[in-house]
Amino acid sequence: VMGLLHLILVSTFLSVSMTSESFHAMEDEALVVKCPQNCQNRTIKWYITQTNQLIPAEEGGRIHSSGRFLWFLPTSKEDSGNYTCVTRYSNYTKQSTVSVMVYPHKQGICFPSWIRYPNDTGTLTSGRIVCPTIDNYAKATIVKWYKDCKPLQGPREKYSMGEKYLFIKRPQKTDEGHYTCHFTYIHSGNVYNVSATRPFIVKEEVSSPISPQIQYPTDNTVIQVEFGICRALLGIGKPNIAVVTWEVNEIKAEYLNTSRFREDHQFFMRRDREYYGESTLTIEEVTEEDLLSNFTCVALNEIENVVLTVTLQLKVPCKGDNHSTYITIGVLVLLVIIALLLILYQFFRIDIVLLCQGIFKPNKTQDDGKIYDAYVIYPKNRTNEANFVEYFVHQILPDVLENKHGYKLCIYGRDMLPGEDAANALEIRIQKSRRLIIILTPQLIQCEEFGYEHQIALYNALIQNNIKVILLEMETIGNYEGLQESLRYIIKQQGTIKWKEKYKECPHASNSKFWKLVRYHMPLRHKPLQLNYAV
Structure with missing residues (x-):
């Protein structure tokens, strides 16, 4: 009855009908519809067009109205239809109709098949997509954008x-498609989801408007002040959109703690019609956290969005700032260089030492009372069978160390005079040697004749401490349990130089790792003493 009475009253006045807007929403989301009429200080009532049922203006219901706005919290697919907003004046009534279409959710589809929101058109130099109907939702927050139903x-x-x-x-042609903005809307303490979609098309542009140019500061600058100024050229003439602002760790400065951060904006145009924007960020009290934060200057207009990042450094009010900075940088660089050199030396220590010996050739006479550079101890072969160890001692070792590198060796059997007392000769020659080369093989464990020579050598090495030992492990011995305790002690302290099967291919190659290690442990080469004997 009330609806019929209303129709009678409306028909007696001059009415103007306007059906100019359509709204599309997904089921179970919030939808806020705005009446197309712009009526200031006028009472607006909403009706369901098909039934002429008045929509209540009280909050709390799923569907309710207030002024120009009609709320669906949330939507239902039964809400699809036409709604009329009526404004009554002194002598006539004005009404407008809006169309609402609610689509059910379907798997893999994020927007309705029929898009009614107008296209957004970009150019080859810039692109701006406006989120549809977001102005109808107070304090809405965009959460995410989608392109063709996929997260952007x-x-x-x-x-x-x-x-x-x-x-x-x-933007390029590949950027064309359907863009969906997903945002949240809070009403009466309840949080609702809202999504809206519109196509985006890229077109050619005859003229290219100027892009924002941030003039101060430069990117990755360290600012030694307690406030920062971001100044950007936004265009020739005042643009439709002009924003210059600061972000701290990608959070807008206006959302930060206002007791410490304060942002001031200024826009001005020069006589040449260049339009500038400035944003000054003041930090009342700089904390250690601020020194570790990224401060981003953002400048945008309708053409482009430009960002740059700076970091803060506490300003020290003294004249020697630059000098101290240079000294600090210099010290750090020097420490890095030293560290790199130490690392390189650890990897190439042996090659470096041998190279220096080859360049400077420290081949001089030394009055240390020594005659030989090394005395060689090896297990003797008592059979007539071919023995690689003896071949190594009598052929390969002298060829590499004596013939190629100028060392003088004392080898038992080769350097002993006929008729000499063996025990006395061994002791004298070991004492006259600068190094003791011991050939390690499994045969060494069972060789009883080797014991005396071995004991004299180790006595000089360990007790008198006047000769260094070089251990050449020609065959794998295992855990060395069968060797003498003194020999095991030396092995534990300095290890052994291991001869590998691959060295037999070129046993005389003095540039192999084996021979480099042997030469590294050998003494510096010395000329023999010129002894004058009185006749």
Whole structure:
């Protein structure tokens, strides 16, 4: 009855009908519809067009109205239809109709098949996509953007979000598609999801408007002050969109603790019509956390979004700042160089030492009372069978160390005079040697005749400490348990130089790792003493 009475009253006045807007929403999301009429200080009532049922203006119901706005919290697919907003004036009534279409959710589909929101058109130099109907939702927050139902991904330089917009830097044809903005809306303490979709098309542009140019500071600058100024050229003439602002760790400065951070904005135009924007970020009290934070200056207009990052450094009010900085940098660089040199030396220590010996050739006479560079101890072969160890001692070892590198060796059997007392000769020659080369083989464990020579050598090495030992492990011995305790002690202290099967291919190659290690442990080469004997 009330609906019929209302129709009678409306028909007696001049009415103007306007059906100019359509709204599309997904089921179970929030939808806020705005009446197309712009009526200030007028009472607006909402009706369901098909039934002329008045929609209540009290909050709390799933569907309710207030002024120009009609709320669906949340939507249901039964809400699809037409709704009329009526404004009554002194002598006539004005009404407008809006269309609402609610689509059910389908797997893999994030927007309705019929898109009614107008296209957004970008250029080859810039692209801005406006989130549809977001102005109808007070304090809405965009959570994410989708392109063709897939989450939008890309570098920060390519995409950036404003409060209502998505900016695409230098869009291409591959950027065309359907873009869906997903945002949250809070009403009466309840949080609702909202999504809206519109196509985006890239077109050629005859003229290319100027992009924002941040003039101060430069990217990756260290600012030694307690406040920062971001100044950007935003265009020739005042652009439709002009924003210059600061972000701290990708959070807008205006959302930070206002007791410490304060941001001031200024826009001005010069006589040459160059339009500038400035944003000054003041930090009342700089903390250690601020020194570790990234401060980003953001400048955008309708063409492009430009960002750069700076870091803070506490300002020290003394004249020697630059000098101290240079000294600190110099010390750090020097420490890094020293560390690198030490690492290189550890890896190439042997090659470096041998190279220096070859360059400087420290081949001089030394009055140390020694005659031989090394005395060689090896297990003797008592059979007539071929023995590689003896071949190594009598052929390969002298060829490499004596013939190629000028050392003088004392080898038992080769350097002993006929008729000499063996025990006395061994002791004298070991004492006259600068190094003791011991050939290690499993045969060494069972060789009883080797014991005396071995004891004299180790006595000089361990007790008198006047001769260094070089252990050449020609065959794998295992855990060395069968060797003398004194020999095991030396092995534990300095290890052995192991002869490997691969060295037999070129046993005389003095540049192999084996011979480099032997030469590294040998003494510096010395000329023999010129002894004058009185006749």
